[in-house]
Amino acid sequence: MKAVILAAGYGTRLQRDLEKEQSGQFQHLQGVAKPLLPVGDCALISHWLRALTQSACVDHVFVVTNALYYEAFQLWAQDFPSVHVLNDGTRNNEERLGAVACLQLAVNQFAVNDDDVIVIAGDTLFKEDFSLRKFTERVAEVQRKNKEGNLVLSYQCKDEETLKYGILEVDSDSRVTCMKEKPLPSETHSRSATRPLEERDAPGNFLSWLIERRPVYAHEISGRFDVGNLASYTECDRYFRETLQNPDLYLI
Known part of the structure; x- marks a missing residue:
């Protein structure tokens, strides 16, 4: 089985919220792709990679991102040998391909149409029962x-x-x-x-x-965390810092 993580969004709502935010508490998040935001003790997307690796349910993970964040994802992927990062070639929100086109890009590029595929939204995490x-x-x-x-x-x-x-x-x-x-x-x-x-x-x-x-x-x-703006990000991060009972088994 393969996994495709869709991570080519530009996070425009979140970045607008960060620009308006006055406390300076979240300044370090400006210009960071949503899947790479720190959630709990690691990047949001790393929760998925930890679980996919430890559960051994997939043999390859394909992350589709854009030209703006491609280098950041390449750097992140150095810790995960099973990850292949694909650049969709776009540089701004107006050029974005959309989720289905990005999924097709991964299927074509890596010839994964002969296997089952888990499709994961790169800005989404689930509650602990998943x-x-x-x-x-x-x-x-x-x-x-x-x-x-x-x-x-x-x-x-x-x-x-x-x-x-x-x-x-x-x-x-x-x-x-x-x-x-x-x-x-x-x-x-x-x-x-x-x-x-x-x-x-x-x-x-x-x-x-x-x-x-x-x-x-x-x-x-039971529910999910869909990080779209600053409020949803802080809610997600709080859950992982204060509520998550067993981080070592999360998602597994």
């Missing part, structure tokens, strides 16, 4: 039913939060039957949330396309 071991076991279970089966993570959201996310409707076997984009609470009984659809950063659009063509199953977790 386990790569359980996830890969569930993948194997899904593919015993159908070799073309796929697995997507979801988590329960509140009624008022359906307008923020893509909402997955599933059957009794947790197979996804449809995805509703940011529905009203009254438009669906499901509260199984996944990343929202966005025109340029389009993993949700890809998921909607995939559901109609291949079996897709939902694997529920």
Whole structure:
């Protein structure tokens, strides 16, 4: 199995927040790619690499970034022999390719279309209940039913939060039957949330396309940290410094 980590974003919201922030407490974060932000005792993306390495669930990790941050990721990757860093060639937010195009770039560049692929958002971490071991076991279970089966993570959201996310409707076997984009609470009984659809950063659009063509199953977790602005970054960092119970087993 291979892993592709999508890390080609420019973090424009976070950088705007840092420019406005007056205390100077976060000055060291200016110009740092979101996956390389310090979270707890290491870079955000390093939590993934530690777990992927220790669990031995993948043999290669492909990180797709941009020309602005390429050298920083190359320097970071020196500590992880299984990592290959790919430059998408863009230098600013207006040129960005988007998540699906970056995924295709990695598939084409490294010829990974003949193996199963775990796709990871480089600005995202999960709460402590997520386990790569359980996830890969569930993948194997899904593919015993159908070799073309796929697995997507979801988590329960509140009624008022359906307008923020893509909402997955599933059957009794947790197979996804449809995805509703940011529905009203009254438009669906499901509260199984996944990343929202966005025109340029389009993993949700890809998921909607995939559901109609291949079996897709939902694997529920308790929640995630999606680092988008300074508030979400500080919340994530606080969790890893104050709440995380067993750092040595995190994600494994």
